[in-house]
Amino acid sequence: MIPSNTICVSQEGPANALALNKDCSQVVIAGRNVFKVFSIGENEFTEVCNLRVGKNLNLNFSSIDVAWSTIEENTLATAATNGAVVVWNLGRSGRSKQEHVFSDHKRTVNKVSFHLTEPALLISGSQDGMMKCFDLRMKEVARTFISNTESIRDVQFSPHAAHSFAAVSENGSVQLWDVRRHERCLLQYTAHSGPVFACDWHPDMPWLATASRDKTIKVWDIYGKPNLEHTIYTIASVGHVKWRPQKQYQVASCALVLDCAVHVWDVRRPHVPLATFAEHRDVTTAIAWLAEPHTFLSTSRDCSLYRHRFSEAAHPVLWANPQGVCVSARGEIAHAAPERPLPALPALPAAPDRHVPGLGRKQPTAGSLSPHAQAALERAFPGGAASTLSRHAAPGCARTLALVACARAYRMRGASPHDLAQHNADVAKAHNRHMVSHVWEVVRCVYLARAAAGRGTPAPAPLQDRELPRPEPPPLPPYTHTYHNNAVEEEPLEEVEDWAETQFHNSGVLGKPTLSIYIPPAKPPKHVRAEETAGWVSAASAHYVDTEAADWTLPEEAFPLRTAPPPPAPAHHQHPHHTSPHHVRHDDKEHNAGRGGGGTSPGGSSSPGSGSSGSACTAPPGLEHAGYQHHMHMDEGEGGDSGLAIRVGDAKSPQLEVAPLLAAALKLHAELGDVQTAAVVMLVLQEHRYHAKSPQLEVAPLLAAALKLHAELGDVQTAAVVMLVLQEHRYHAKSPQLEVAPLLAAALKLHAELGDVQTAAVVMLVLQEHRYHAKSPQLEVAPLLAAALKLHAELGDVQTAAVVMLVLQEHRYHAKSPQLEVAPLLAAALKLHAELGDVQTAAVVMLVLQEHRYHAKSPQLEVAPLLAAALKLHAELGDVQTAAVVMLVLQEHRSDLFPYIDESLQEHWLLGYIELLQRHKLWNVATEVVRCAWLNSVWVMSQQSTSVAVCCGRCGRRTRPHAACDSCHPHLRHLPDLCAVCHQVVRGLYAWCQGCSHGGHLHHMRKWMDTHQLCPAGCGHQCQLA
Amino acid sequence: MGELTATNLFESQIIFADHKDLIHDVAYDFYGERMATCSSDQYVKVWDSDGHGGWRLTASWKAHHGSVWKVTWAHPEFGQVIATCSFDRTAAIWEEVGDTAASGSEKGLRTWLKRSNLVDSRTSVTDVKFGPKHLGLLLVTCSADGIIRIYEAPDVMNLAQWTLQHEIPTKVSISCLSWNPSLSRVVHPPMLAVGSDEPNTTNAAATVQGDKTTACNGKVFIYEYSESSRRWTRTDCLSSVQEPVNDIAFAPNLGRSFHLLAVATKDVRIIKIEPIAESAGTGAGNNGATVRFKCEVVAAFEEHYSCVWRVCWNLTGTLLASSGDDCAVRLWKMQYLNQWKCVAVFKNEPLPGDSPPLSRPHTTYMRLATMANPSHMPFH
Incomplete structure (x- = not known):
């Protein structure tokens, strides 16, 4: 139990003192009831002699202090409580070793000490304030030194000057005496x-x-004029102090009360002990070093005698927390770190040395530091220790600023929810919070429709509304306008899609395929028109391409999809961050997956928008490819056709305008480091040109350039895909299917060689699809898809499977089946996403779904749970602002939304937002929130601990609320309060002194107070304008 | 993209604190406009922001007879009040007095009066924290002998009177604690997390003794207050943390359904604590104290390569700052897909050998690591 190097022996009574013999082989301990000599063995104390024997154990045996002659082997001296100084001779034969008793002191002797070189000289210090020097040969008092102070607590001969000794007394003074001169110190x-x-x-x-009750140890340079060199601050009265041998700056101390441990201090690090020995369970009464720096003995009031080894010391300097860090409400970080970090200690003792001494338990684990580590530690404080305090702050911390700015700008009431939502969406967007803006847009959309519905017009009315002014998302690209005006007829569904496109821009996941693929049967005109404008895509092929796109778009999640087609710069402007980094990631991942060879396991979580390329989110490569393929296809078939081609075709404006815009967009991308997008855009542009006027002759070199670019970037796979697309293109342009097959086969081979079986499978599927369109009925699709899904599932890519299911679902829905089936599947997919940790995708999908359903049939009842879920998502991501403000805006409609949010959660959000506002000192906004709150527990906040007492401004008497002063003169009663400075009626803010209740216009009062002390009304009060 | 670079730029400034020994804690007040530091030199200093990024020393006093381990601010609703705890086995409550409003322009130092001294501990008081405001004026201390003490000031106007409400023995040495700051009174009962720095050897011994409460070898314990039994009970022990814990911090919970707990041990850990709906414990009801949590280590970072000393959350619980023996502050942020990543590292270059300490404040600029997808985060 006791650390191996520490040895201990227990006594019948507590020892007050201990003393070592000259060669440190034996120790004597003395107390009121104990007086023994032990020899110090390697592993134990052995009792050599018990001096407390004899018939009459009088008070002479009750020792306060003991000393062992440094010269004579057998001579001991004790200081007794009755004032006697007793000399013992261990060499005496017989049981009693008592040699002589000096009974010269009147009161308790606190200390005896031998002269260091003169064996016969013994000095004592007593409670009576006197010190006596005894001559052991003469057995008499040689000299008496009268301190003229209070009791003497300690006397010590100086090792530097043979005849001088120091004496300390209870009145706080230190005296230095010459042992030969007793007249004065x-x-x-x-x-x-x-x-x-x-x-x-x-x-x-x-x-x-010197050690004192004032809890300090002071180190004095007594050469000439005493000079305070060091002060050590301890936590308790210091009872004893002993310098550590051979260590110039180290001193051991023990406390008189309270603290049981022995501390060893480095005087240069005066606040934290270098080493602590906490074995004793009661106050330590004496300490003595064994003439070497690694071992010392101590006795304690717990009746034990310990030998401590330094290797078992605890080191508070090591476990004292050296660092502080704090993040403020303003986003500032303060950090305190040591200027000189502690030396790296050997790894071995690192764990155990951090123990806490003084636990009050029996055996605190002593840490053991190797001697080397100890030495390193001791060297660590040449100049003490100090910390550097530094603060780190972002000059304009974006997050905080956005939060605060949004908090200021948000409107929470005073208009219909959709107006508020629109305002707030603009605010959020203006502060680059796109996700938040999306949420607001959804709210707006939902409640706009509802408002419209409330007016009695089902769907078209809001459409008309919006079509004409088209105010909402401010930076709507111009082409959308044209597209919108031209292409969007009265059909609500189309409007939906358009909305999804522009608003979600990238996230029109479900809306997208619906628009271009499956809806066609429902609304042929669009495609016809598309055909006309584009002039090259047959309806069938468009369908084909789109189906493919639809199938594999989803897994990609919407974002990257829409990025690829190059919307003109302004469109990008909306979501620059969203799209571009995305894209890069994607493609990077694709590379990795592709080049990594067959080993790439499609990770569980394909991260749709995964900005973070963590290990957990390796996207299934096949997916990416498919997605990529899409880009291409879409670029051609869809993006090109619905976006650029239409625009060019419908709007009269020639290409002249397109080019600079596109160029700008490309530049933007390139600046963002997204060369790939640029390349793709080039491709599309290519396409575009081709459609617009040009022969294929131009396409080829450009494509070749793009491919080269890709290849240079190491993206062989993309190159392959592009090849495929090019292939496809050729096929549409002129050529028969005959050419497709070998090329595709080649591509597949390429992929397979690259270890990308999935892509191969997908391509096969597509090819399949293609065949299907070419000739065969749908019957064949299902098993193939099923096979593909199985494949995916086997490959561990549940997400793709789910998404494909979704798409398939979608497809079925359009083909034949009712929506009833969509919901559970989507729910499953969302769950899947959520389980995979991808809450955001889930939310966005939910939002889109929301949108979709709403447009599809819009039972508003369904909106609420989804919105509630989205708000919860935001709250969980740390954005309580959105959650709270959306709730506040919608509180008029709370009956449908709020059932999905627990009241406790509502309260939590509101309180959280209020706290956030208060932290930023946005009192007005916080108060507004409290005022708007519908929850009693929140609303009551403004009612608590605020009592309003109304006094008459004239007479100062208290009045009844909302009533004129009763005691003033009736004539005066209804006069308004006047400004004490200008004597005009105060309208608006009335500032007054709370002492005398006189006041007036704020600026008048301020001006007055700048120059005057007294009240402007002349009442003589020393006003204070709080 | 000038705007981006502007937000990524962090400005670092060194404040000449003039503490004579290590600074053990830095604490901002509720608004982030005042800062308190405490040190082994037994002094506490209070700094006020001048509103332009500078900090001015407004008070400095010897607070204890031993190293002052921690300093913490009370909610401003209770006045300008701080609490300190020390190696000298006491915790103290200090209040700023005098004309804070009138002579703000005066250069003179403000005075802080010791309103109360909590002397119940028999060993070093290792941490002290004020409770969440809605619970009243509560103070919790923990000490090296493993006793958690919860004090309450029944009269918030009288800071001299603190009654010891609860004394919770834990049997292991406690180094740090954190209140769950959740504002939701209904869903989340008052909750405390404490971390132990007990070295593993003795804890193993304690386990051998067969003590059920320490059977879990973890170093982080969750205590909850049960309204019905009016007692604090240990409801969980995070077995995932086995190394001695140096610091612990709950993320501000402004509306999450779960709690985030950051733990500084050998590494930085973020633990998600999700209260499990009472479905399982319905039989036991409220008084069963069987409400368990689903705990999950969301992230563990070894980038400090050494002992981590402190962790601290930002206001919304989206950013975690940690500091370790490498003398660097690392900022962690949740990215897409619940992944936590390092977004910045602030490193104080250790001074070479004997060069004099920097006595002049200077400013350096540091570029924040680019975040993967800034605009994907809803809180951007």
Whole structure:
């Protein structure tokens, strides 16, 4: 139980003192009831002699202190409580070793000490304020030194000057005496503000350490004028102090009360002990070093005698927390770190040395540091320790600013929800919070429709509304306008899609395929028109391409999809961050997957918008390819056709305008480091040109350039895909299917060689699809898809499977089946996403779904849970602002939304938002929130601890609320309060002194107070304008 | 993209604190406009922001007779009040007095009066924290002998009177604690997390003794207050943390259904604590204290390569700052897909050998690591 190097022996009574013999082989301990000599063995103490024997154990045996002659082997001296100084001779035969008793002191003797070189000289210090020097040969008092102070607590001969000794007394003074001159002391000064209990001479330096009840140890340079060199601050009265041998700056101390441990201090690091020994369970009464720096003995009031080894010391300097860090409400970070970090200690003792001493338990685990580590530690404080305090702050912390700015700008009431939502969406967008803006847009959309519905017009009315002014998303690209005006007829569904396109821009996941693929049967006109404008895509092929797109778009999640087609710069402007990094990631991943060879396991979570390329989110490569393929296809078939081609075709404007815009967009992308997008855009542009006017001759070189670019970028796969697309293109342009097959086969081979079986499978599927369109009925699709899904599932890519299911679902729905089936599947997919940790995708999908359903048939009842889920998502991501403000805006409609949010959660959000506002000192907004709140527990906040007492401004008497003063003169009663400075009626803010209740216009009062002390009304009050 | 670079730029400034020994804690007040530091030199200093990024020392006093381990601010609703705890086995409550409003322009130092001294501990008081405001004026301390003490000031106007409400023995040495700051009174009962820095050897011994409460070898314990039994009970022990814990911090919970707990041990850990709906414990009801949590280590970072000393959350619980023996502050942020990533590292270059300490404040600029997809985060 006891650490191996520490040994211990228990006594019948507590020892007050201990002393070592000259060669440190034996120790004597003395107390009121104990007086023994032990020999110090390697692993144990052995009792050599018990001096407390004999018939009459009088008070002479009750020792306060004991000393062992440094010269004579057998001579001991004790200081007894009755004032006797007893000399013992261990060499005496017989049981009693008592040699002589000096009974010269009147009161308790606190200390005896032998002269270091004269064996016959013994000095004592007593409670009576006197010190006596005894001559052991003469057995008489040689000299008596009268301190003229209070009791002497310690006397110590100096090792530096043979005849001088230091004495410390209870009145805080230190005296230096010459043992030969008893008339007066050499030196006297006040060292402490309380009693000094002990002193110790430094073995080498002319230093004297004094220990006091004022909880300090002071180190004095007593060479000439005493000079305070160091002060050590401890937590309790210091009872004893002993310099550590051979260590110039280290001193051991033990406390008189409270603290049981022995501390060893480095005087240069005066606040934290270097080492602590906490074995004792009661206050330590004495300590003595064994003439070497690694071992010392201590006795304690717990009746034990310990030998401590330094290797078992605890090191508070190591476990004292050296660092502080704090993040403020303003986003500032303060950090305090040591200027000199502790030396790297050997790894071995790192864990155990961090123990806490003084646990009050029996055996605290002592940490053990190797001697090397100890030495390193001791060297660590040449100049003490200090910390560097630094603060780090972003000059304009974006997050905080956006939060605060949004908080200021948001409107929470005073208009219909959709107006508020639109305002707030604009605010959010203006502060680059796109996700938040999306949420607001959804709210707006939903409640706009509802408002419209409330007016009695089902769907078209809001459409008309919006079509004409078209105010909402401010930076709507111009082409959308044209597209919108031209292409969007009265059909609500189309409007939906358009909305999804522009608003979600990238996230029109479900809307997208619906628009271009499956809806066609429902609304042929669009495609016809598309055909006309584009002039090259047959309806069938468009369908084909789109189906493919639809199938594999979803897994990609919408974002990247829509990025690829190059919307003119302004469109990008909406979501630059969203799209571009995305894209890059994607493609990077694709590379990795592709080049990584067959080993790429499609990770569980394909991260749709995954900005974070963590290990967990390796996207299934096949997916990416498919997606990529899409880009291409879409670029051609869809993006090109619905976006650019239409625009060019319908709007009269020639290409002249397109080019600069596109160029700008490309530049933007390139600046963002997204060369790939640029390349793709080039491709599309290519396409476009081709459609617009040009022969294929131009396409080829450009494509070749793009492919080269890709290849240079190491993206062989993309190159392959592009090849495929090119292939496809050729096929449409002129050529028969005959050419497709070999090329595709080649591509597949390529992929397979690259280890990308999935892509191969997908391509096969597509090819399949293609065949299907070419000739065959749908019957064949199902098993193939099923096979593909199985494949995916086997490959561990559940997400793709789910998404494909979704799409398939979608497809079925359009083909034949009712929506009933969509919901559970989507729910499953969302769950899947959520399980995979991709809450955001889930939310966006939900939002889109929301949108979709709403347009599809819009039972508003379904909106609420989804919106609630989205708000919860935001709250969980740390954005309580959105959650709270959306709730506030919608509170008029709370009956349908709020059932999905627990009241406790509502309260939590509101309180959280209020706290956030208060932290930023946005009191007005916070108060507004409290006012708007519908929850009693929140609303009551403004009612608590605020009592309003109304006084009459004229007479100062208290009035009834909302009533004129009763006691003033009736004539005056109804006069308004006047400004005390300008004597005009105060309208608006009335500032007044709370002491005398006189006041007036704020600026008048301020101006007055700048120059005057007294009240402007002349009442003589020393006003204070709080 | 000038705007982006502007937000990524962090400005670092060194404040000449003039503490004579290590600074053990830095604490901002509720608004982030005042800062308190405490040190082994037994002093506490209070700094006020001048509103332009500068900090001015407004008070400095010897607070204890031992190293001051921690300093913490009370909610401003209770006045300008801080609490400190120290190696000298006491915790103290200080209040700023005097004309804070009138002579704000005066250069003179403000005075802080010791309103109360909590002397119940018999060993070093290792941490002190004020409770969430809605629980009243509560103070919790923990000490090296493993006793958690919860004090309450029944009269918030009288800071001299603190009654010891609860004393919770834990049997292991406690180094740090954190209140769950959740504002939701209904869903989340008052909750405390404490971390132990007990070295593993003795804890193993304790486990051998067969003590059921320490049977879990974890170093982080969750305590909850049960309204019905009016007692604090240990409801969980995070077995995922086995190394001595140096610091612990709940993320501000402004509306999450779960709690995030950051733990500084050998590494930085973020633990998601999700209260499980009472479906399982319905039989036991409220008084069963069987409400368990689903705990999940969301992230563990070893980038400090050494002991991590402190962790601290930002206001919304979206950013975590940690500091370790590498003397660097690392900022962690949740990215897409619940992944936590390092977004910045602030490193104080350790001074070479004997060069004098920097006595002059200077400013350096540091570029924040680019975030993967800034605009994907809803809170951007």
